[in-house]
Amino acid sequence: MLKYFTSWESHGEALVAFLSGLPAGLLVDLEFVDRELWRRQQGYGRGGRMKIERDTAHILSGVRHGKTIASPIAVLLENRDWKNWQEQLPVETGDTSKHKRVASPRPGHADLAGALKYNFREARYVLERASARESAARVAVGALAKLLLRELGIDVLSHVIAVGKTNVEREISWPEIQARCAKDEVLLNCADPQIEAQMQEEVDKVLRTGDSVGGVFEVVAHNVPPGLGTYVQWDERLDARLAGAVMSLQAVKAVEIGAGVTAAYAPGSAVHDEIGYTSGSKFAGFTRTRNNAGGIEGGVSNGQEIRIRGYLKPISTLRRPLQSVDFATREPVKAAYERSDVCVVPAAGVAAEAMVALTLARCALEKCGGDSMTETLRNYQDYCQQLKNF
């Protein structure tokens, strides 16, 4: 089974991610992994931290001579900012007068709930681990999952469909998303340049007022075969697994698959995707007039593009902070402020691509198995043939 977890603190020495369960013999393109990490760092509205960090993947184990060898993969990402934090956040006891307290919890962040849970008297350690810098580690292992999926012909990308009140009304096609993601300049990763300019104004507005802004990204998985996930157990449903994976990202507060939200307000005839058949077309030849289901029916991929949206709340660290309470005195004070992003919708989309890729790779390996890529690809091609002969 494909398993992964991350280990790090935001201002600690490094981020480390572990991934086990990839078959042996998968080509590892490090340039691709680093580009994914670069993509996560982009976007208009990021804070000063992203100017300091230049994330690159340093693989410690599990890859030799450019290919996976089936042993667990450990990836290390250096934290450049560590040099400024060695005295404030030492592993040893250190000089306690140099510790940097987070004295008043930020509404919307993990500070208060985390301090209460772990019995910390202030929120420094909470901030360090709850911070979404962690998503860089997920992007590193997600890139490896993407490389596996590519061998199966599956690609995963994202684009931004809303920032604040500005949103894209039409469906953005796969080629448009591909073209957008191939570019080397990222403003808000929106495929419509006019709407993107309006999104930029939304960010400018909150930059001026010391506020923050949320939005919506959409992740699209292209060329996914029918048959990933299953309805036979609640926790094996693909929709449930994808929703959990995307929701696990910091600041994502709602997840929608296909036209999930508007479908709730429409009659069945306007929602469900009628079925046709064209001999020789993709997979088993069954076609759809539209894709309101977002590529999943009954918890199983149905051969259409998987489309999943994440709804992001605005960032909770505000330059003009909200009201809070001092941890020590319990007196009313303004919430703590520390260098922060004001808009992260494009970056969250890239992190969500990683989560979607890891979920699909896990499902694909459950379906096809294989200890080596030769075996996995043979099983996958066999399954595709079975679909063709259906």
Ligand SMILES: Cc1cc2nc3c(=O)[nH]c(=O)nc-3n(C[C@H](O)[C@H](O)[C@H](O)COP(=O)(O)O)c2cc1C
């Ligand atoms: C890519 C990304 C970057 C983020 N950057 C910040 C940030 O700079 N400041 C901040 O307060 N929150 C930031 N967040 C959101 C917080 O990490 C998140 O709100 C916090 O951990 C509490 O978790 P919750 O919002 O899921 O409840 C970011 C989220 C993402 C996805």
